[in-house]
Amino acid sequence: MYITGLRCTLCGAEYALGEVEYVCPKHGDEGILDVLYDYEAIARAASPARIAQDKDVSIGRYEAVLPIRSRASLPPIPVGGTPLYHARRLGERLGFPHLYIKDDGRNPSASFKDRASAVGVARARELGKNTITGASTGNAAASLALLTASVGIRSIIFVPHTAPQAKIAQLLIHGATVLAVRGSYDQAYDLCLEATKAFGWYNRNTGYNPFLSEGKKSAAFEIAEQFTALQRLDLPALFGHRGDWVRGPEDVWEPPDRIFVSVGDGCIIGGLGKGIRDMAALGWITHKPRLMGVQAEGSAAIYNAWKRGDEHIAPVTPTTLADSISVGKPRDAIKALRAVRDTEGAMVLVSDEEILEAMRILGQEAAVFAEPAAAAAFAGFLRAREEGLVSPSERVVILVTGNGLKDIQAAIRATGEPYLIEPHLDAVRDTVTRLGLGT
Ligand SMILES: *Cc1c(COP(=O)(O)O)cnc(C)c1O
Numbered sequence: 122m123y124i125t126g127l128r129c130t131l132c133g134a135e136y137a138l139g140e141v142e143y144v145c146p147k148h149g150d151e152g153i154l155d156v157l158y159d160y161e162a163i164a165r166a167a168s169p170a171r172i173a174q175d176k177d178v179s180i181g182r183y184e185a186v187l188p189i190r191s192r193a194s195l196p197p198i199p200v201g202g203t204p205l206y207h208a209r210r211l212g213e214r215l216g217f218p219h220l221y222i223k224d225d226g227r228n229p230s231a232s233f234k235d236r237a238s239a240v241g242v243a244r245a246r247e248l249g250k251n252t253i254t255g256a257s258t259g260n261a262a263a264s265l266a267l268l269t270a271s272v273g274i275r276s277i278i279f280v281p282h283t284a285p286q287a288k289i290a291q292l293l294i295h296g297a298t299v300l301a302v303r304g305s306y307d308q309a310y311d312l313c314l315e316a317t318k319a320f321g322w323y324n325r326n327t328g329y330n331p332f333l334s335e336g337k338k339s340a341a342f343e344i345a346e347q348f349t350a351l352q353r354l355d356l357p358a359l360f361g362h363r364g365d366w367v368r369g370p371e372d373v374w375e376p377p378d379r380i381f382v383s384v385g386d387g388c389i390i391g392g393l394g395k396g397i398r399d400m401a402a403l404g405w406i407t408h409k410p411r412l413m414g415v416q417a418e419g420s421a422a423i424y425n426a427w428k429r430g431d432e433h434i435a436p437v438t439p440t441t442l443a444d445s446i447s448v449g450k451p452r453d454a455i456k457a458l459r460a461v462r463d464t465e466g467a468m469v470l471v472s473d474e475e476i477l478e479a480m481r482i483l484g485q486e487a488a489v490f491a492e493p494a495a496a497a498a499f500a501g502f503l504r505a506r507e508e509g510l511v512s513p514s515e516r517v518v519i520l521v522t523g524n525g526l527k528d529i530q531a532a533i534r535a536t537g538e539p540y541l542i543e544p545h546l547d548a549v550r551d552t553v554t555r556l557g558l559g560t
């Protein structure tokens with residue numbers, strides 16, 4: 122491990138590893154820490170050209186920049202290495218020939234959250250903890266339940282009782298103890314923190330445990346590396362990694378120009394921002410991709426602070442149908458705002474109608490099934506395109522954070538019902554004629 126310490130995002134105080142467990146003690150539960158590394162030592166041990174030759178396509182290939190002693194501590198079910206596609210047909214219709222989709226719905230529990238849970242589980246194993254707890258709108262918990270099941274650690278999970286059924290089913294099938302809280306996600310979160318302190322369980326919440334962001338940042342490394350391979354080898358898609366793009370011993374990654382990502386608590390975008398900062402400090406990238414954070418109009422606390430230009434978060438009452446980004450009091454707002462600012466990106470707002478429309482377009486023109494919160498990233502791209510915030514010559518990646526099967530009710534709401542017909546050819550003929558699909 123190349124960690125040199127932890128730094129508070131609020132007051133800048135620095136701590137040695139092990140001196141504090143989760144947050145800076147000066148600000149209650151709000152003093153989220155950043156993990157600091159010895160970049161010179163990392164650069165001596167690893168480089169893009171050397172990583173390219175690693176046969177491990179999971180996040181373990183970025184071991185040198187992860188807060189774990191060894192990749193052997195990661196769960197045996199591989200996380201990451203998800204596909205990056207060139208969405209050529211969709212991009213051409215929209216006048217954006219360089220539009221790409223990174224489908225993180227193809228992680229083991231079908232969401233981006235596996236990246237963080239994998240590192241959480243690895244840390245818990247290295248610390249000898251046998252119970253992990255987390256609060257979640259659904260995906261973080263589903264991911265924790267799956268990955269703890271792969272190593273035989275117990276998970277105790279707090280979810281709002283309104284979480285989508287598919288996500289609750291995932292928790293139960295993987296054997297988690299599920300506490301469905303009669304209250305909001307924000308209440309489930311606060312209760313989970315209280316329980317962590319009362320029972321000494323290991324806490325998986327990214328807005329609290331600084332090591333979880335470090336798992337999320339793996340997506341930034343992966344996008345930079347895969348994007349470089351796609352461009353150099355002129356591939357339409359890449360699942361996993363290819364090492365044959367390397368031109369010389371000192372090679373660097375050439376990331377896309379912009380990455381669109383949806384924002385709830387702000388942990389994902391904050392993690393991506395950390396990854397980009399690490400890569401820039403290591404000299405591993407040609408430039409910093411701009412991070413475009415997308416929030417739903419009904420859950421816009423981070424957007425509001427960004428718009429005002431400060432870091433003060435006024436809680437809102439969340440109303441969006443995109444449950445994974447339905448957050449009233451975002452827990453990682455500071456990291457999120459700094460990630461946008463540090464990469465010279467922007468925040469964008471979208472309505473629930475735009476999210477449903479984005480689900481349909483992604484499904485029909487890019488063949489990717491996204492849950493509402495994941496489609497929000499694409500809706501944000503469409504909004505940014507309308508507003509002229511992004512230019513057609515740019516190379517744009519849409520990060521799809523969760524699979525659409527997680528919330529089929531929203532999908533049916535986006536598309537409408539099938540045509541119900543009698544079992545006769547006449548009924549088929551009537552219907553296809555009415556639809557103009559005859560021949
Ligand atoms: C958690 C989640 C998000 C939002 O991530 P934050 O870290 O809360 O900003 C977006 N999409 C999906 C599918 C998620 O599960």
Ligand SMILES: [Zn+2]
Binds near residue numbers: 152
């Ligand atoms: Zn502090």
